Amino acid sequence: MKTKLLILTTISLALFSCVKLKDNPAPPEDPSIVDGAIPNNFDWKTIKTFDLTVNVEPVNASLANDHHIIKVYNSPLLSKASLIATGAARPDNPFTLKISVSSPTETIYIHQTKPNGLATLTPVTVNSQTVNTTLTKSSGEEPITLQSDIFGPNVVASLEYPDLTMPSEFDQIINDNSSAQILGFNTGESSAHGNTYKSYLIPEGFTRTSSIDFGNYLEHAVLYVKGSLNINANVSLNKASIVIMSGGSVNIKGLSTGVITEWFPAIYVEEGGSINTSSAINVHDAVFVNKGTFVSGKKLTVNTNGEFYNDGILTVANSGSNDMLITNSAYVVNTATINAPKISVSSNATVTNAENGVINVEEWYQTNGTELSNHGEIAATVKFGNSGGGTIYNYCKITSELSDIQSLTAYLESGSIWISQQFKANNSEINMYGGSMFLTGEIESIYGLDVTSPSPNYSLFKVTGDIPNLTWAASSFTGKVELVFTGLTAANRPLYEIAVSGDAILTDVQTQDIPGTDCNGSLGQLEEDDDPGTGEPGSEPVFESYFPSQSGWGTYAFEDLWPSKGDYDLNDMVFKFRVTYISNSSNEVTQMILDYNILAVGATKTAGVAVQLDNVQASNIASVTGQTLGSGAPFSVGSNGTEPGVNLAVIPLFNSAKDLVSYPGFLNTILTSDYISTPMEQIVVTFNSPVDQSLLTMDAFNMFISIDERGKEIHLPGYSPTSKFNTELTAGRSLHPNDIFKYNDGMMWGLMFPVEFSHPIEKASITEAYTHFSSWATSGGTQYPDWYQDKEGYRNNALIF
Numbered sequence: 127m128k129t130k131l132l133i134l135t136t137i138s139l140a141l142f143s144c145v146k147l148k149d150n151p152a153p154p155e156d157p158s159i160v161d162g163a164i165p166n167n168f169d170w171k172t173i174k175t176f177d178l179t180v181n182v183e184p185v186n187a188s189l190a191n192d193h194h195i196i197k198v199y200n201s202p203l204l205s206k207a208s209l210i211a212t213g214a215a216r217p218d219n220p221f222t223l224k225i226s227v228s229s230p231t232e233t234i235y236i237h238q239t240k241p242n243g244l245a246t247l248t249p250v251t252v253n254s255q256t257v258n259t260t261l262t263k264s265s266g267e268e269p270i271t272l273q274s275d276i277f278g279p280n281v282v283a284s285l286e287y288p289d290l291t292m293p294s295e296f297d298q299i300i301n302d303n304s305s306a307q308i309l310g311f312n313t314g315e316s317s318a319h320g321n322t323y324k325s326y327l328i329p330e331g332f333t334r335t336s337s338i339d340f341g342n343y344l345e346h347a348v349l350y351v352k353g354s355l356n357i358n359a360n361v362s363l364n365k366a367s368i369v370i371m372s373g374g375s376v377n378i379k380g381l382s383t384g385v386i387t388e389w390f391p392a393i394y395v396e397e398g399g400s401i402n403t404s405s406a407i408n409v410h411d412a413v414f415v416n417k418g419t420f421v422s423g424k425k426l427t428v429n430t431n432g433e434f435y436n437d438g439i440l441t442v443a444n445s446g447s448n449d450m451l452i453t454n455s456a457y458v459v460n461t462a463t464i465n466a467p468k469i470s471v472s473s474n475a476t477v478t479n480a481e482n483g484v485i486n487v488e489e490w491y492q493t494n495g496t497e498l499s500n501h502g503e504i505a506a507t508v509k510f511g512n513s514g515g516g517t518i519y520n521y522c523k524i525t526s527e528l529s530d531i532q533s534l535t536a537y538l539e540s541g542s543i544w545i546s547q548q549f550k551a552n553n554s555e556i557n558m559y560g561g562s563m564f565l566t567g568e569i570e571s572i573y574g575l576d577v578t579s580p581s582p583n584y585s586l587f588k589v590t591g592d593i594p595n596l597t598w599a600a601s602s603f604t605g606k607v608e609l610v611f612t613g614l615t616a617a618n619r620p621l622y623e624i625a626v627s628g629d630a631i632l633t634d635v636q637t638q639d640i641p642g643t644d645c646n647g648s649l650g651q652l653e654e655d656d657d658p659g660t661g662e663p664g665s666e667p668v669f670e671s672y673f674p675s676q677s678g679w680g681t682y683a684f685e686d687l688w689p690s691k692g693d694y695d696l697n698d699m700v701f702k703f704r705v706t707y708i709s710n711s712s713n714e715v716t717q718m719i720l721d722y723n724i725l726a727v728g729a730t731k732t733a734g735v736a737v738q739l740d741n742v743q744a745s746n747i748a749s750v751t752g753q754t755l756g757s758g759a760p761f762s763v764g765s766n767g768t769e770p771g772v773n774l775a776v777i778p779l780f781n782s783a784k785d786l787v788s789y790p791g792f793l794n795t796i797l798t799s800d801y802i803s804t805p806m807e808q809i810v811v812t813f814n815s816p817v818d819q820s821l822l823t824m825d826a827f828n829m830f831i832s833i834d835e836r837g838k839e840i841h842l843p844g845y846s847p848t849s850k851f852n853t854e855l856t857a858g859r860s861l862h863p864n865d866i867f868k869y870n871d872g873m874m875w876g877l878m879f880p881v882e883f884s885h886p887i888e889k890a891s892i893t894e895a896y897t898h899f900s901s902w903a904t905s906g907g908t909q910y911p912d913w914y915q916d917k918e919g920y921r922n923n924a925l926i927f
Contacts, residue, residue, distance in 0.1 A: 164872030165906035166864070170843045172914065173226045173880050175825050176252060178234075180213075180221040181260040185242050192241035193711065194261075196221045197647075199235040200228075200675060202249070202567075203525040204545060204647065205505035207486055207678050210234075211671035214711045222713060226673055226824040227252065228880040229911040236261065237647060245648030286461050286480075287415045287435035290369065290394055295319040296327040296350065303336040308366045310345035323367075323390065328353045330373060342366045346388040351376055351399075356788050358800065360405065363392050363412075370418065372398030377788065379800060380405035380424075383412040383432075391415045395438065402803030409434055409456075416440055423801040425449060426466075428456040428475075435459045442466035443801065452477060460485060460502075463677075471496040471516070479504060481522070486677050490526070492516040494533075500524060505677075510546070520544060520562075522645035529566070538562035538585070541643035543650075548591075551575040551601075558585035558607055561640055563650050567591040572599050579605035584631075584638035586610065586650045596625040603630040608638045673705045673824055674880040679723075680704065681883035684831050684876040686729045688840045689859040691869060696877065696892045697728035697795045697885040697927070699735065699783070699831050707822060714816030720779075720809040726885050726927065727783045728795035731833050734760045736769070736778040738828040738848050741821035744768040744775045745814070752809040753778055756785035760836035767811070772849050779809060795888040795927055829878070841867045842876045872903075879914055890925035897922060 178198070184190040193214040201208035215221035227234070236248045238261045250259045297317050300306050310324045311317070317324065324347045328334050333354040340349075342365040349366065351374040361368075364384035370376055374396075381403050383392045392412040395401055399418035406424045409432040417437045426442050428434045431454070439462065442450050449468035452458050452475040460483040469485070471477055471492035476499075479485055483502035490506045492498060494515030501521045504510070510526035518524075518536040522543075529546035534554040538544060540561040549566040553574035556564065560583025568591030579585050587603065588610040603609050607630045611622060614634035626632045640650025674680045679702040685692035686699065701724045708717040720737070727733070750767020761769055761778035769776040780786055783793065787804045794801055830841040830848075837852025843865055862868035867875060886895035893900050898910035898920055913920060 164903050166872065168843075168872060168903065168906045170874050170877060170903075171907070172229055172878065172911070173824060174229050174231070174252075175224060175226045175823055176255050176257050177820075178221075178223045178225050179256075179258045180215055180236060180238075181258070182215045182217055182220070182238065182240075183260070183262055184217045185240050185244075189241040191216060191218070194221075194241065195239040197237040197239075198223070198225065199237065200231055202235050202545070202547060203505060203507070203527065204235065204237065204247075204649075205486075205503060205523075205525040206484060206676040207505045207507060208235075209672065209676040210674070212669040213671070213709070213713060214669065222820075223671065224820040224823045225671075226880075228674070229907065237649075239642075239648055243642055243648065244651055244653070245642055247647075247649055286437050287391070287413075287417075287459075290391075290396075292350070292369075292371065293319060293321050293325045295321075296325045297321060298324070298326045300326055300328050300334060300338075300349075301332045303334060305336070305339075306334075307339035307341070308347045308349050309342050310347035310365060312344050323348045323388070325350060327351075328355055328374070340364060340366045346386075346390060348390070350374075358404075367392050367394065369394045370396060370399035370401055372396045372418075374399045375805070376401045377803065378403055380407065382406075382408040383410045386412040395420055397438065400805055402805065404801040404803055419806055421803040421805075422450075423803045425451065427451045427453070428458055430454040430456065432456045433458075435461075436464055437461045438463075439806065440464045440466075441806075443803070465677075471498065484677065492518075538564060540581075541641070541645055543646040556587075558587070558605075560585055560606060561643075562586075563588070563640055563646055565590075565649065569593045572596070572601055575599070575601040577601075577603045577607055577609075579607050581606055584608050584640075586636060586638065586640050588612075588636065588650075593622060595621045597621055599625065601625050602627065603632075604628045605630060607631075608633060608636065610634065610636050669709045669711070671707045671709065671819065673827075675704075676706075678704065678880075679882045681725070681879040681881065682829050682876065683879070683883060683885055684733070684840055686731050686733060686831070686833050686840065686875075688833070688838075688867070688875045689855060689861055691873075692875065693889055694873070694891045694893065695728060695795070695886040695889055695895075697726045697888070698731075699729070699733045700724070700726040700883070700885045701735070702882055705824075705827065707819065709819055710816060712816070713819045715819055715822055716813055716816050718811040718813075718822065720811070721806065722779065722809070723806050724783050724786060724793070724804045726795050727789070727793040728885075728888055729792070732782050733831045733833055734778065734781040735829070735831050736761055736776055738772075738830070739775040739777070739822065740826040740828050740846070742775045742813075742817055744772060746817065747775050747777075748812045748814045750777055750809065750811050752807060754780040754785050754807070756781045760832045760834075769848075769850075774848070775811075776848055776850075777809065777811060779807070792888060795885070797887055797927065824878070831876075840875050842878060843867050843874045881915065883914055884916070884921075884926045886925055887927045895922050895925040896920065 180196050182194040196213045198211040199208045200210050213221045233249050238246045326349045328351045330352040335356050337357050337359045340363050346365050350369045352371045354375045356377045360380040361378050362382050367390050393414045395416045395418040397417045402421045404423040407422050407426045409428045411430045413433045415435045420440045422442045450466045451470050453472045456475045458477045461480040464485045466487050468489040469487050474495040476497045479500045479502045481501045485504045487506050488508040490510045492512045496516045499519045503523045506526040509528045511530035512534050513532045515533045520542045521539045525545045528548045530550040531554045532552050536556045538558045540559045543563045546566045549569045550571045556577045558579045560581035563586045565588045584606045586608050590612050603626045609632050623632050639652040642648030642651040681702045683696045684699040701722050703722040706719040707715045709715050747766045747768050764770040789802050828845045830839050832839050839847050839851045856866050860870040898913040901909045902913045
């Protein structure tokens with residue numbers, strides 16, 4: 127193995143010297159290449175695909191033919207970030223699905239809601255290409271009628287910021303690139319059109335590329351953007367606002383607020399509008415409203431009484447230490463989706479996540495004086511924690527890998543759930559109302575934790591891993607709380623019952639029923655629901671499956687010099703993606719949705735991107751929407767959105783990255799250049815006739831790029847070219863005998879990752895940027911199948927963008 131590693135390292139050093147230039151000649155074949163360094167049959171896949179069959183048993187005779195609702199997760203966190211499929215099963219018709227998951231995945235989690243409203247969660251081991259499981263019946267105690275009392279004010283209405291009334295006419299039109307300054311009315315001036323504030327407009331169809339001076343010293347003024355504002359400069363708003371109208375876009379460097387004296391949002395993004403920044407955003411004592419798409423390339427700070435209302439998609443770029451900081455009495459309301467590496471809440475700031483709000487983070491952190499009111503879903507894939515205090519009102523769902531609470535006061539309202547795989551607690555209070563749940567695996571450490579309930583009905587605190595000895599833990603469980611410790615025995619019982627008093631119970635198996643809700647997924651329900659609302663026999667529910675998950679992202683990364691060797695920095699074309707399949711109860715797909723976002727372009731060559739559905743005929747495509755084809759080359763489309771002249775469905779995404787985002791030179795591959803935010807895009811494919819789900823797996827999702835000409839296609843290893851591929855390009859080239867998309871030493875020109883992949887910087891080989899890549903490749907994928915993840919010792923961060 128050491129010999130193989132040295133061989134691959136030698137290869138990478140030789141490739142590192144290759145220069146990306148248009149029409150660059152093929153570098154000479156490296157004489158150090160030895161057949162067998164990379165196994166001949168290595169498929170380069172970072173995923174594995176298997177057939178899942180879920181069998182269900184009848185609940186009773188009257189419900190024998192009703193649907194059982196099935197949800198499949200790739201993590202026990204049970205959040206949107208881990209949901210990969212939904213479907214239906216009957217006793218005579220099992221739920222079947224062909225699923226792709228990351229190669230390291232060993233267990234999936236199947237959530238079943240029965241026709242009577244009861245639910246089960248079953249971990250299933252993935253150890254073969256066929257996984258067959260049967261979900262069995264359960265029974266329990268009498269159901270409980272919940273009280274309507276709650277600990278805190280359940281404020282879920284009127285959280286959305288109201289719509290603005292747009293001017294019917296504007297005071298000044300900006301439709302050229304001459305100098306421009308946003309100035310308000312002078313004393314005694316007013317609008318000829320009745321506008322309260324002097325109104326400027328960048329009209330639809332015009333792109334402004336020259337800077338605009340926002341240093342207003344008169345009355346408040348507003349710039350409305352119906353076209354595009356693309357400037358590589360910081361914007362400081364002083365007594366000025368920007369309103370991005372539907373269809374408008376703003377791409378700038380950084381953004382900050384100076385003096386805002388009027389009640390008017392400093393930034394307002396209408397639905398259908400977008401703003402992208404490459405540097406930091408600072409909302410200081412001002413109001414920001416997003417109802418469209420808002421991407422921050424670096425840190426987003428809401429500071430000093432600032433307010434941020436998000437009713438669209440807010441994304442903070444997942445790179446470096448970027449995070450969203452909410453501090454100094456700032457206030458954030460989310461009614462839609464926030465994606466950020468980390469959210470930090472400090473200094474008396476408040477966050478309200480509304481009923482339909484979803485917050486996806488790696489880490490959540492809050493401190494003394496802060497308050498979180500969660501009515502929706504918060505998923506922390508690494509850690510949910512605090513220090514020095516803070517208050518949490520949880521009305522719905524919090525999931526985390528690790529929950530680490532320090533001097534926290536938490537209120538778990540009726541019907542809510544908090545799920546954690548590991549739990550640490552120090553000098554904290556958890557107040558649980560009847561019908562709430564806290565579920566955790568191992569309790570790693572505990573001291574001074576008080577769990578109590580003043581409710582007449584029971585709540586559930588369940589531990590499925592280990593609990594430290596509570597004899598000296600200064601912790602207590604009081605009131606109607608059922609502490610379920612699945613490792614409880616007669617011998618160790620005295621170590622835990624010392625902390626349980628009053629109406630609290632200590633058991634090894636749950637005995638108290640927790641009625642099912644949309645938030646808790648019926649995970650604590652033991653008895654039938656009088657009104658489960660699952661539909662009558664013969665109803666036709668609609669389901670979805672996802673890759674990599676409902677809110678997760680995968681990544682495609684390509685080299686562009688095929689059939690010659692590249693420098694293997696794997697950044698010539700990089701974009702993240704998510705695929706959603708809409709299915710009927712027969713597991714037939716009626717519609718496919720592809721969301722994607724270009725992350726990097728480290729090449730001067732023009733690359734178009736398309737996907738071929740290897741098992742679907744072009745004639746079965748009814749329509750495709752969302753494509754950006756610019757000049758019409760290399761790809762064109764027919765009336766149904768597929769490429770003409772091809773029998774299989776070839777669906778172009780775009781012809782050039784520059785049709786989607788403006789950038790000089792390379793895009794996001796050079797550390798010394800500014801990060802450029804890029805827009806989210808969506809392709810929607812509708813089928814004439816439903817397609818069996820097994821024909822639309824990632825194994826048949828054939829993504830490729832075409833370089834400079836249509837026939838020059840670059841596919842991932844193991845995938846076939848389209849019928850428009852120019853076979854003459856392979857003549858005389860040093861390609862693998864079994865796969866034209868591998869070099870003769872086994873190396874590839876593209877990979878797909880089931881996660882957001884951090885690509886290497888310009889001219890940094892993947893073998894140097896990721897320390898275990900070589901071991902993975904030379905072992906044929908058996909060693910370090912998770913080599914691309916951000917784990918200690920896995921990455922050379924100096925070589926990663």
